[in-house]
Amino acid sequence: MPEKLFRHVGKSPTRSEAIEKVSGRANYVFDLEFPGMLYAKVLHSPYAHAEILSVDLSEAKALTGVKAILTGEDLPYLLGLYMLDKGILARGKVRYIGEPVVAVAAIDLRTAEKAISLIKVDYKVLPAVLTIDEALKGEILVHKDINDLEYVKNVFFPQPDSNIASWNKAIKGDIKQGFAEADVIIENELSLPAVAHVPLETHVAIAKADPFTKRVEIWTSSQSPFGVRQMLAKALGISQGDVRVVVPHIGGGFGGKAGIHLEPLVVVLSRAARGKPVKIIATREEEFSQLPSRAAMRGRVKTGVKYDGKITASEITFDWDSGAYADYGVNVGRAAQYSGAGAYEIPNLEINSRTLYTNKVYSTAYRGFGHLETHWVIERQMDLIAQALKMDPYEFRMKNILREGSVTISGEIINQYSGRPDQCLAAVAKEIGWTGYRSKEEREVSFKTGKVRGKGIACLQKAPAMPSNTATSALLQFDADGNVRVMIGAIDMGQGAMTVMEQIAAEVLDMPLEKVRVSSETDTDKNPYDWSTVASKYTFMGGKAVTRGAMDMLSQMKEVASQILRCPVDELTHGQEKIFIRQNPHKAVSYQDIAMGYLYDNGNSIGGPIIGRGVYIAEGLTFLDPDKGQGLPALDWTFGAHGVELEVDVETGEVQILKISSAFDVGKAINPKLCEGQIIGGVLQGLGSAFMEGFKFSAEGRLLNPSFMDYKIPTSQDIPTIVVPILIENPQADGPFGARGVGEHPMISVPSVIANALYDALGINFYELPLSSEKIALAIARSEAEHKEPLSE
Amino acid sequence: MCENQSQHGPQEHCSTYIDSQQPRVFLSCWVNGEIISAQIDPMITLLNFLRQGLKLLGTKEGCGEGECGACTIIMNGEAVNACLILAVEAQDAEITTVEGLSTGGQLSILQSEFVSQDALQCGFCTPGMLMSARALLDRTLDPTDPEIKEAIAGNLCRCTGYSPIIAAISSTAKKEREERK
Structure with missing residues (x-):
């Protein structure tokens, strides 16, 4: 690639949301409240592996202010990114200490906590699988139904009647021959423990279910709003259009907020509470012991x-x-x-x-x-x-x-x-x-x-x-004053996605950076699709989509300018927020004059709002x-x-x-x-x-x-x-x-x-x-x- | 259920606040230069009073046990964890939160330095970090790096690796020293 002088790329403008964050004005889901909102608490499993024999909710239900109580028996839904193996609450069996067994929504936290303390669960404790060797031995199965679980075939390989959720193999060449050729063979065993992500904002979610339709709205501290939408819709058997997921600023993710976590729980609680909004905030202890870690x-x-x-x-x-x-x-x-x-x-x-x-x-x-x-x-x-x-x-x-x-x-x-x-x-x-x-x-x-x-x-x-078909998209729209708003589906959790996409859009359009703005809240009802903000792929994929979106704007503007300037499109170029004739730069029309459609002196108008569309789907992966x-x-x-x-x-x-x-x-x-x-x-x-x-x-x-x-x-x-x-x-x-x-x-x-x-x-x-x-x-x-x-x- | 007894009293439903249901007590203090008087739950923490009672949502909560520093505010010149202090302890106190750092629509030097040095990523620890830094700089405008590290040692940040924060505090000290000259 030849050396090229860039206007914005390769520079380090300050992050676009920085002022909101240093002034205390940035809103996180932790900060959001809705009128009439209920608060949720869960009862955790005290056993690593046990059968749930009975749950007595009578006292908790009788408590004033309790609006919904649910157990796994009420929720025949299965969730999972790649294997559908997890209920919203434990069903029939608990599989780890800390697993949610019963959930309560009440008018305030005090009532919710009180209700939790009044619930009685009878368990039959089972022997547990706590080490790698015990898991491999397979005498005790964590999932007895492993043979029947739905999973992504040909990508993951669960082994029948075992604790092996997936056995993935790579074979290249011939190791037998390779070892035979070796002068020295060195063998070692190394290990590392599970660790926590520790985002400073714990997992938080709020849901509001419409009691008259299937519609649910969710505000969540998530890296994957579109993933939440897809998996929730699948689990509940509703359409993705029935699910709206909104993500404002999130207080750290590091992968721990990818996928789907507390969202389904507040959705079913809100449904059970006749549509009142329900909020759940993981305590720091729950963040460690209930929500997932690194293996x-x-x-x-x-x-x-x-x-x-x-x-x-x-x-x-x-x-x-x-x-x-x-x-x-x-x-x-x-x-x-x-x-x-x-x-x-x-x-x-x-x-x-x-x-x-x-x-x-x-x-x-x-x-x-x-x-x-x-x-x-x-x-x-x-x-x-x-x-x-x-x-x-x-x-x-x-x-x-x-x-x-x-x-x-x-x-x-x-x-x-x-x-x-x-x-x-x-x-x-x-x-x-x-x-x-x-x-x-x-x-x-x-x-x-x-x-x-x-x-x-x-x-x-x-x-x-x-996945090999991972995709993302971007929409770029002009305001009437010639500023550009970019809508993306990614989440900026501090990595700077918004800033980088602003730089890329401004570079392609050759505009001042301050005239380009990426919206900071992602709303699946409004923002274009992105698979999930994970995997260090957004600068690449989002950057491609925004580049294409900005080029789409340019070509639409050139179409309009071609009529105004009476010049073929291929003779037109852009710069200084203008479309102009390459040979005759003073023959130009400004972005602003085309942004919402061009108005002639006599009142005629042509064009219309310029909206750039850019998509990217992973290319060539198998x-x-x-x-x-x-x-x-x-x-x-x-x-x-x-x-x-x-x-x-x-x-x-x-x-x-x-x-x-x-x-x-x-x-x-x-x-x-x-x-x-x-x-x-x-x-x-x-x-x-x-x-x-x-x-x-x-x-x-x-x-x-x-x-x-x-x-x-x-x-x-x-x-x-x-x-x-x-x-x-x-x-x-x-x-x-x-x-x-x-x-x-x-x-x-x-x-x-x-x-x-x-x-x-x-x-x-x-x-x-x-x-x-x-x-x-x-x-x-x-x-x-x-x-x-x-x-x- | 908490009762809404004054205009500054906690709202009925509050994020991490659990009402003690004890008789209200009277609190008067200064918050960001404004005098506040309220009837409050004697067991409400200062953090919940600021967030729920006064709707000053800039101050965050990361653990509720005084271990993460996200709730740091300045009370009578000291950086403190607002989650460990009862609001009643703030009687007649002078309190500054992140919302009180800037005046007249202008970021303070400290805030501007955090922006220009990229001393934040997700931003959730930032308000508390700023307050620990402010309390340090109110004590000394010539802090050494070890002093800066010590001043923010109780503020966990999972994103930045702290170095840009230390640099921002250091450059703020320099700029504020120059301004004083």
């Missing part, structure tokens, strides 16, 4: 390599402890199927990715889903192999990294427009001054000072995980073949790498990140500052997963840390000393202005790079997250005791 995972990896560092074969099994319902979990497992070997060319490969039902809080998409987890396995394994080969892990990665002509694990050929992971790795290695692992002697010397330093590197890749996972799942790959230098206090195990550098091949940064914002924020989220976050469960399956007291996320005290974001721009040929997505990527491989640097610092390898100070300090002590000298290898 725990165990990865077993076996890699064959030649002495020269060339990988010959890889066999990887990912087992996802995905909780009681499939939700996004099965698609997380599927992401591992086509991306689970990292940004490397593996000639012979077998991946088995099994999403498992367990009796724990279920899991869903979390920023870059599947990828932080699989890269924890892969990018640690890359270092572990380099150690075994006594090779520099940088050189080892570079020997195997994807390059033009490489074939990915699903059979896609990397080309000149695919982006350059090698450049990302080289950039961060340079930034942190990578020169290879330190020697044992160097470690010993620094150990005596009480603080040891280490450096690490790691690569990453991710493509949007989405289903993956069910047996080998071959096909084209990826709209675009964004590659990246991290390099880190850290310092460990050998007494306390505390770690300070001195510098972390993160490079991404974004193709073209439409708004570099927003890209850097994603990087700085995403890296810290990754550091949360690396050092402190993780669910702890009791032997009965109770979540032990469902509060900010016991579940810490990074604060301002935990930030790295220096973060250096690097934007690499090898354009994506079909991306808008060459752009690729980068919203999720920054947190991927962060735990891996930390553990890699900890090895450099301490000579100790870590295999389980999180890397708490306690774990590090104990490992140092153990290493000293074992070797009677510090930091031996």
Whole structure:
């Protein structure tokens, strides 16, 4: 793509909704109230796995102010993104501690809470499935009806009479032969716990059901208004036109608000309360223990390599402890199927990715889903192999990294427009001054000072995980004064979608940015369709749709201008908010004069309101073949790498990140500052997963840390000393202005790079997250005791 | 059910507010420079009084247990978690919320710096973050980075990674120092 000077693209205007947000005027669903609104509360299951024998609602129903009480028996609806396995409330059986069993809507929260306390449920406790191995054994089934569940066929593969919600496989080449060719075979097991998304605004939803028709209106803190509309309509057997979903500002999502969550519950409560609006606000505890998390995972990896560092074969099994319902979990497992070997060319490969039902809080998409987890396995394994080969892990990665002509694990050929992971790795290695692992002697010397330093590197890749027919659309309309309003279906949860779409529309139309405005509230009754704001795909897909919409406006304006200027359309061009004759620029007509139709001096008029329409549907993607996972799942790959230098206090195990550098091949940064914002924020989220976050469960399956007291996320005290974001721009040929997505990527491989640097610092390898100070300090002590000298290898 | 006993009293239905149903008490305080008097539930938190009673919805709630800082306001010069304080404790107090940061339709320097440094993403923590920053800058216009980090250590932000926030507070201090000269 030739270098071109852009007016708005590549610049960093401030985000368009910033003033609303700093003045306290931005409205979130949490802030919305309607006259006569009722408040909902739910009764949670106290057991991980139990039969519901009876529910006694008599006392609760008698309470003044209670307007509706529902149990699962009242709600024969099944919900699910990919597998219809979940009721609105538990039906017949509870499958995790925290699962909603009964819901109440009352005139205020006090009454709702009182009513909940008066409900009596008799359970017959069943043995529960609480670990990956118990799930695989399959003696107890979380879903006895797994064979009968409706699911998306040929994409997901539930196994009969088992706890395997989906078993996705990738097979490339011949691993038998690959391992036979290897000089060395290295096997490892790595794991990580479930974690929470922690949006600052918990899940909130309000519904208003029309008691006389099927119509329902929903205001929700959701990333997927159109998804909610579709799934709710399907579950309730009504038309999508009967469902209106409105999303104002949302207080963080990170994937946890994708799909459908509290919306159906308030809808059925509002229906039961004869149409009164019903609001539910998840408490922080419910956000942790009732609403979905990121799945725990165990990865077993076996890699064959030649002495020269060339990988010959890889066999990887990912087992996802995905909780009681499939939700996004099965698609997380599927992401591992086509991306689970990292940004490397593996000639012979077998991946088995099994999403498992367990009796724990279920899991869903979390920023870059599947990828932080699989890269924890892969990018640690890359270092572990380099150690075994006594090779520099940088050189080892570079020997195997994807390059033009490489074939990915699903059979896609990397080309000149695919982006350059090698450049990302080289950039961060340079930034942190990578020169290879330190020697044992160097470690010993620094150990005596009480603080040891280490450096690490790691690569990453991710493509949007989405159906092959994922689509989006945009509508662009002129106001009479020549300003442009853009309507999109995406949600801006802080990633800057509105700002970026304004930049793109203003660029294509060659207009001042302040004259272009993207509406900030998404309403499925008004806004054009978008699949869901997930997967780091909106800059690409939305950018294409808005570009096409703006070009549609231009061509409509040229049609009108052609009559006014008496000139063929192909002689016309645009600029300075005018359509003009290329050869005769002073022969021009302004956008404003055409915006609503052109008026001649004699009163005649032509044209009419200019409305641009732009759509984009993923192009060329295929289903993956069910047996080998071959096909084209990826709209675009964004590659990246991290390099880190850290310092460990050998007494306390505390770690300070001195510098972390993160490079991404974004193709073209439409708004570099927003890209850097994603990087700085995403890296810290990754550091949360690396050092402190993780669910702890009791032997009965109770979540032990469902509060900010016991579940810490990074604060301002935990930030790295220096973060250096690097934007690499090898354009994506079909991306808008060459752009690729980068919203999720920054947190991927962060735990891996930390553990890699900890090895450099301490000579100790870590295999389980999180890397708490306690774990590090104990490992140092153990290493000293074992070797009677510090930091031996 | 809560009773609506004065023009500033809580509305009948309130988002996260549960009425204690105890006899009302009289509260008088200053909020964003305006004097407020109201008959209130003695158990209502200051957060719920501000949000439900006064409809100042800028102040958010992220946990209701004083752990996230989304509800931070300034009371008598101190940044406090409004969810942990009873409204009755604010008798005669001077309170500033995010709505009180700007005057005359003009963003304050602090707010403008948050905008220009891109110190926000989803925006839900932003009001509380701004108030912690304001309280710090009211104490000192020459804060060190560690002082800034400490001042906002009780304000959780899941989006920004804090660095742009620290930069915005630091540049505000600089601009306000210059303005004072």
